[in-house]
Amino acid sequence: MKNLPSPFHFLLAAGLTFAFVAFSGCGQTGQQGSAGGGALSSDVASKVYVAPGKYDEFYAFVSGGFSGQLAVYGLPSGRLFRVIPVFAVDPEKGYGYNEETKPLLNTTHGFVPWDDAHHPELSQTNGETDGRWIFINGNNTPRVARIDLSVFETVETIELPNSGGNHSSPFTTENTDYVVAGTRFSVPIPQTDMRISEYAGKFKGALSFIKVDKETGKMSVAFQVLMPGFDYDLAHAGKNKSNGWMFFTSYNTEEKNSLLEVNASQNDKDFIAAVNWKKAEEYLAQGKAKDFPANYVHNYYDESTQMATSETIKSVKVLDPADCPGMVYFLPTPKSPHGVDVDPTGEYIVGNGKLSTDLTAHSFTKMLKAIDEKKFDGDKYGIPVLQYEAVVGGVVKEPGLGPLHTEFDNNGNAYTSFFISSEVVKWKVGTWEVLDRIPTYYSIGHLMIPGGDSKKPQGKYLVAMNKITKDRYLPTGPELCQSAQLFDISGDKMQLLLDFPTIGEPHYAQGISADRITPHVKQFYKLSENQHPYRTLTEKDAKVVREGNVVHVYMTTIRSHFAPDNIEGIRVGDKVYFHITNLEQDFDVPHGFAVLGANNAELLIMPGQTETLSWEPKQEGVFPFYCTDFCSALHQEMQGYVRVSAANSATALKWWLGTEPEVQ
Amino acid sequence: MKNLPRILFFLAAASLLMLFVFPMWQITLIAPQYPHGVTMYIWINKITGSEPGTLQNINILNHYVGMKFIEPDSFAELKYFPIIVIVMSAIGMVLAWMGNKKWWIAWLLAGVILCTLGLYDFYLWEYDYGHNLSPTAPIKVPGMAYQPPLIGNKILLNFLAKSWPYVGGWFVGLTFVLGFLAVLFQKKTHLKNEEVLAGGRDGLSGKRLLSDSPTH
Numbered sequence: 001m002k003n004l005p006s007p008f009h010f011l012l013a014a015g016l017t018f019a020f021v022a023f024s025g026c027g028q029t030g031q032q033g034s035a036g037g038g039a040l041s042s043d044v045a046s047k048v049y050v051a052p053g054k055y056d057e058f059y060a061f062v063s064g065g066f067s068g069q070l071a072v073y074g075l076p077s078g079r080l081f082r083v084i085p086v087f088a089v090d091p092e093k094g095y096g097y098n099e100e101t102k103p104l105l106n107t108t109h110g111f112v113p114w115d116d117a118h119h120p121e122l123s124q125t126n127g128e129t130d131g132r133w134i135f136i137n138g139n140n141t142p143r144v145a146r147i148d149l150s151v152f153e154t155v156e157t158i159e160l161p162n163s164g165g166n167h168s169s170p171f172t173t174e175n176t177d178y179v180v181a182g183t184r185f186s187v188p189i190p191q192t193d194m195r196i197s198e199y200a201g202k203f204k205g206a207l208s209f210i211k212v213d214k215e216t217g218k219m220s221v222a223f224q225v226l227m228p229g230f231d232y233d234l235a236h237a238g239k240n241k242s243n244g245w246m247f248f249t250s251y252n253t254e255e256k257n258s259l260l261e262v263n264a265s266q267n268d269k270d271f272i273a274a275v276n277w278k279k280a281e282e283y284l285a286q287g288k289a290k291d292f293p294a295n296y297v298h299n300y301y302d303e304s305t306q307m308a309t310s311e312t313i314k315s316v317k318v319l320d321p322a323d324c325p326g327m328v329y330f331l332p333t334p335k336s337p338h339g340v341d342v343d344p345t346g347e348y349i350v351g352n353g354k355l356s357t358d359l360t361a362h363s364f365t366k367m368l369k370a371i372d373e374k375k376f377d378g379d380k381y382g383i384p385v386l387q388y389e390a391v392v393g394g395v396v397k398e399p400g401l402g403p404l405h406t407e408f409d410n411n412g413n414a415y416t417s418f419f420i421s422s423e424v425v426k427w428k429v430g431t432w433e434v435l436d437r438i439p440t441y442y443s444i445g446h447l448m449i450p451g452g453d454s455k456k457p458q459g460k461y462l463v464a465m466n467k468i469t470k471d472r473y474l475p476t477g478p479e480l481c482q483s484a485q486l487f488d489i490s491g492d493k494m495q496l497l498l499d500f501p502t503i504g505e506p507h508y509a510q511g512i513s514a515d516r517i518t519p520h521v522k523q524f525y526k527l528s529e530n531q532h533p534y535r536t537l538t539e540k541d542a543k544v545v546r547e548g549n550v551v552h553v554y555m556t557t558i559r560s561h562f563a564p565d566n567i568e569g570i571r572v573g574d575k576v577y578f579h580i581t582n583l584e585q586d587f588d589v590p591h592g593f594a595v596l597g598a599n600n601a602e603l604l605i606m607p608g609q610t611e612t613l614s615w616e617p618k619q620e621g622v623f624p625f626y627c628t629d630f631c632s633a634l635h636q637e638m639q640g641y642v643r644v645s646a647a648n649s650a651t652a653l654k655w656w657l658g659t660e661p662e663v664q
Numbered sequence: 665m666k667n668l669p670r671i672l673f674f675l676a677a678a679s680l681l682m683l684f685v686f687p688m689w690q691i692t693l694i695a696p697q698y699p700h701g702v703t704m705y706i707w708i709n710k711i712t713g714s715e716p717g718t719l720q721n722i723n724i725l726n727h728y729v730g731m732k733f734i735e736p737d738s739f740a741e742l743k744y745f746p747i748i749v750i751v752m753s754a755i756g757m758v759l760a761w762m763g764n765k766k767w768w769i770a771w772l773l774a775g776v777i778l779c780t781l782g783l784y785d786f787y788l789w790e791y792d793y794g795h796n797l798s799p800t801a802p803i804k805v806p807g808m809a810y811q812p813p814l815i816g817n818k819i820l821l822n823f824l825a826k827s828w829p830y831v832g833g834w835f836v837g838l839t840f841v842l843g844f845l846a847v848l849f850q851k852k853t854h855l856k857n858e859e860v861l862a863g864g865r866d867g868l869s870g871k872r873l874l875s876d877s878p879t880h
Binding site: 057558559586 | 720728803
């Protein structure tokens with residue numbers, strides 16, 4: 001029910017009422033859940049059964065929405081493997097609390113420990129998912145993050161300048177040349193203190209193209225396209241013949257700044273913006289871009305030093321379509337299109353007009369022809385608007401209510417989610433005939449087929465991500481879990497296989513066959529490659545160093561002790577940094593570190609890694625620390641003490657493991 | 665193939681050098697938490713593991729029961745064994761060229777004695793590691809020793825320990841097989857005329873093997 005315009009409430013209520021009437025007529029079977037649940041055969045159970053110790057065939061990366069995280073599931077089992085903190089701090093892993101990862105959450109607004117993460121997008125090579133990285137957007141404080149899939153950790157975040165909310169992001173081109181970041185909320189560019197009612201014409205929307213380094217994955221904002229003050233909703237890149245183009249949906253082409261649910265729903269057609277990024281590169285090379293003053297933060301985690309650092313960037317290259325003919329065109333698309341999805345051939349650009357009863361697919365070939373023949377319906381702020389009839393390639397007639405997103409299989413079929421009518425509809429690309437439909441429980445948003453937005457969909461399964469669960473699970477108070485549903489799409493008819501709850505609110509997801517990821521998953525960090533500035537590579541090197549009020553503890557962990565495990569000479573008012581190196585060199589042997597009274601979190605240190613926790617003792621006494629991750633038979637013995645003396649005390653700095661030294 | 669015995673004996677001597685290419689022995693520890701096992705390789709000149717961290721991991725596991733750390737640098741054997749192997753191999757090659765069967769047999773006997781001594785040394789080393797336990801070990805099981813088998817499989821607490829020759833060790837076996845065949849053919853080749861005429865079919869008898877080879 002999140003963020004739903006009120007006309008939807010009515011339709012939804014009507015839909016639910018209908019559902020209630022329909023199901024109450026079914027007779028009492030004792031089944032608590034509603035439709036679909038009882039119809040499953042044992043055949044279905046075997047399709048999702050992954051025997052103990054066996055692996056799932058696919059990874060699914062499902063966004064956590066307002067949890068700011070990314071969840072990793074297996075398909076077809078729906079088992080949750082890991083929750084990767086991206087824009088949200090995670091005390092369990094020390095993410096955003098330890099000194100190494102804190103910089104990843106830096107922005108020009110300071111430390112922002114939360115975001116609204118919507119769309120994961122896998123990196124691609126030749127239009128196929130390659131399993132190297134996955135990107136995800138932060139919608140609130142506009143950011144894009146990169147997660148390294150050899151370690152399943154967030155390794156980079158970049159803030160977007162001139163943006164209000166990074167929603168149409170981070171969709172990739174077919175060789176991960178760029179991931180894009182279009183602003184959902186247009187804002188004054190550059191930002192300034194002005195009257196909100198001067199929105200129309202004064203506010204602008206920035207479409208950012210983030211260059212991704214082929215080797216390291218490192219991101220940089222290559223350029224921005226300065227667009228009219230619409231809301232840029234979603235995007236997808238062209239493929240094959242349409243490679244070189246990026247398509248963005250827009251709504252609020254009315255340019256209103258209040259009561260948008262009414263005011264931004266007036267135009268019969270909004271636009272899909274077709275941006276020729278290869279042309280943009282040419283203009284960039286010709287020096288057509290203007291250097292706009294900007295202010296944004298780029299945070300990068302160096303795998304060798306195991307530290308993230310932040311840099312603030314003060315300028316951005318901006319291309320104005322009015323100065324760059326042929327770079328941007330508008331494709332009129334009915335009724336506030338939400339998702340824009342390009343079929344695997346690259347010919348059709350599907351606009352999911354969420355308030356429309358039809359589904360519109362533009363033809364790329366026709367678009368090029370229309371541009372050639374200048375079939376324009378005028379322009380908007382210097383951007384040519386193509387004639388609808390000249391570009392439309394096909395229309396799926398009345399497939400359902402509230403189309404939001406479309407994904408594709410490898411047999412020329414498309415699958416569209418319908419929020420209001422709460423269903424997935426399968427249709428044929430090219431003939432536009434509806435082939436099948438199946439209900440979802442309830443109110444589906446995004447849907448995902450492994451590789452379903454790439455050139456080579458892997459097919460087999462479809463995952464629906466639902467906004468509402470109502471009676472599908474045991475109740476947990478007013479806040480219910482959100483959920484995903486797994487469908488088998490290998491046959492002519494879609495078949496519901498499984499419901500599984502998700503973290504936060506799932507928006508988009510990505511799926512990929514496991515064999516594209518598992519060969520390069522790291523088992524542990526090599527100690528010999530650890531270049532952390534505060535590393536301690538052997539127990540002999542463990543030490544405690546005082547620099548004024550700052551104390552650096554160089555500590556190691558190995559089954560089952562810390563070195564040192566007794567420390568004296570710390571004073572109230574000190575700032576103590578525990579730099580802990582896990583000396584283990586084996587798979588699945590992390591150690592934890594927790595110290596009494598820590599105001600931040602624990603550390604969870606992977607083998608070969610160094611992490612740092614700051615601790616500011618406020619009371620005199622002797623305080624224990626211990627390992628939090630059950631590491632071994634003697635895990636419970638893995639503990640130690642820090643003695644904290646008065647601020648002005650003369651207690652000598654001393655540390656040891658086993659036998660207390662006479663002097664240090 | 666007049667030179668076949670010499671070639672065989674040369675290969676027997678050369679086969680020893682494979683000890684520098686492959687480990688001679690492997691000890692694998694298998695437990696539920698280590699489904700693929702933790703494998704330690706013993707070479708003629710070093711000790712390694714299936715992974716770079718294996719030795720450290722075995723040492724970590726062993727310290728619970730008070731076993732000493734395995735420090736490859738502390739083994740004098742790893743320093744002088746390679747010299748013995750090189751010297752033996754070189755002598756063998758010279759003997760192959762000389763073609764004197766008596767010396768061949770002597771060389772093979774010396775090899776057997778050296779191997780036996782090596783295995784005995786290995787046994788003593790295993791005995792020491794398995795029995796010489798720290799009195800402050802966290803886990804003490806009365807009457808329990810942790811000596812891995814010299815050769816074969818043995819259950820030690822939660823681990824199944826498997827100790828078997830590895831590729832380098834197989835080549836040492838090949839040395840003896842080839843050396844034995846060389847001696848055998850050397851005899852046959854050179855006895856051909858006299859013995860066949862004499863109707864003697866027992867060319868393999870110990871007496872003949874040990875007797876002087878006739879000259880051409």
